Amino acid sequence: MAVAIESLSGLKRKMTISVPAAEFTKEFDSRIKKMATKAKIDGFRPGKVPMNVVKQRYSFAITREVAQELIQSSLYKALSEHSLVPVASPEIEPLGMELGQDFSYNATFEVFPSFEVKELNGEKVELVSSEVAAEDVDKMIENLREKNKVWEEVARAAKNGDKLIIDFEGFVNDVPFEGGKAEGFEVIIGSGSMIPGFEDGLIGLKADKSKDLELSFPAEYGHADLAGKDARFHVTAQKVMQGALPEVNDDFAKLFNVKEGGVDALRADIKENMTRELTRRVSAVNREAIFDKLLEINSFEIPEALIEQEIQHLKHEMYHQVFGHEHHADEKIPDFPRSLFEAKATRRVHLGLLFSEYVKKHNIEVDAARVDAMIEMFAGAYEHPGQVRDWYRSNKDRMAEIEALVMEELVADQIVLTATINSKSQSYEDTMNPAETNPVKNIGE
Secondary structure, three states: OEEEEEEOOOOEEEEEEEEOHHHHHHHHHHHHHHHHHHOOOOOOOOOOOOHHHHHHHHHHHHHHHHHHHHHHHHHHHHHHHOOOOEOOOOEEEEOOOOOOOOEEEEEEEEEOOOOOOOOOOOOEEEEEEOOOOHHHHHHHHHHHHHHOOEEEEOOOOOOOOOEEEEEEEEEEOOEEEEEEEEEEEEEEOOOOOOOOOOOHHHOOOOOOOEEEEEEEOOOOOOOOOOOOOEEEEEEEEEEEEEEEOOOOOHHHHHOOOOOOOHHHHHHHHHHHHHHHHHHHHHHHHHHHHHHHHHHHHOOOOOOHHHHHHHHHHHHHHHHHHHHOOOOOOOOOOOOOOHHHOHHHHHHHHHHHHHHHHHHHHHOOOOOHHHHHHHHHHHHOOOOOHHHHHHHHHOOHHHHHHHHHHHHHHHHHHHHHHHOEEEEEEOOHHHHHOOOOOOOOOOOOO
16 A cells, blocks of 8 residues: 655645555455345346346446445555544545556545643733622612512503513515514513614503604614614504512512521622622633633644534534524524634634643643532522532533533643733622623514
8 A cells, every 4th residue: 555645735634545456456356256146137047147247237336335445444544654633534535446456545634733832931811800799789689679670550651661562563665574573572661672762762652552663773783684774663552561669678588589587688698699600700701811821822723624613513502592402403504604603613623722732731630529619619509409419410411511611720720820910800790791892682682
């Protein structure tokens, strides 16, 4: 077997493999003889079919079978002998399958990048710290009051803060559009749940009255066929409702399963839950900062095949988020633009390759005690923590997710040992809800 290796652009390699004609012919002859003993062809008794007739009928199929098996065996051998590990299945290009001639083919593939992980060695990393203050608990209680308003129907015109039960239908160029109609729909004026102008347009509307709203969809609207277009919404109010905030007392505390201790116990529970979530958030933010710095100083070429695999994985994740269930084999994934996923996929693959080398370099192993601690942290957020513990421990995939998170923490802990740390204290609000450009919501989101 002859092997020639050519380095193409970047991480791409082309391997040309030639299998001697004698080896190909030997395997072909063995198979064609076996076929002759069992071939059933009209006009001949089984096993008595002339070889030339058998070859005429089965030669093409057997040649392909032999070629496929020789590719599989010779490719594995060639890769092993030359210490090459493809990142994905090679693309195979047969160069000829003529009996009596050497069987040759090209195998094109990408290899993993060769690199040595660089440590941070004094590079600056900004790590945040945060804590739950009394005013943060106050704000959370106010949010809970808002969510538990008592709504009563009123016989007046709607104003800001009211809840309306409405029927509506949307039109573009006087033609109804898909997803633009609803009945018995709840909307709170000022909530920002509708497209700009919709909620403000409901101010002054009374029950059993209708009006038309002339609006424009934002240019960044989620549905491309509506983005930037003018629309008319015909709206009819069924009810106008006014909300009353509940008092913060023992009865309010009982709404959240606080049976003893009243408001003080409620505040303690709220602070405990907020602190738990804040701890997780701070850990995630700091890990990301550490990993970003590691990526910055460890630049190398990333295999396109791995990026493509990750893009497909992200498309499946988005499908699940959009449609509410896992993708099934018989369902076509929408043609999500590649640009939505490329940067994230590239970062994931880059970081994954670094992780693998970093873990090997420092012999990092998952700590069972930290796995237990993480499960306890997650379980503590629920009313029945024992059930949550069992839920994790009874499933290998869920345990693998926990172990992966623990490994992330262990790697981050090791990386930051050689960094120069700049500490930054920030509020609960800034940590949990970093300033972002508000996404444009679809109707009723």
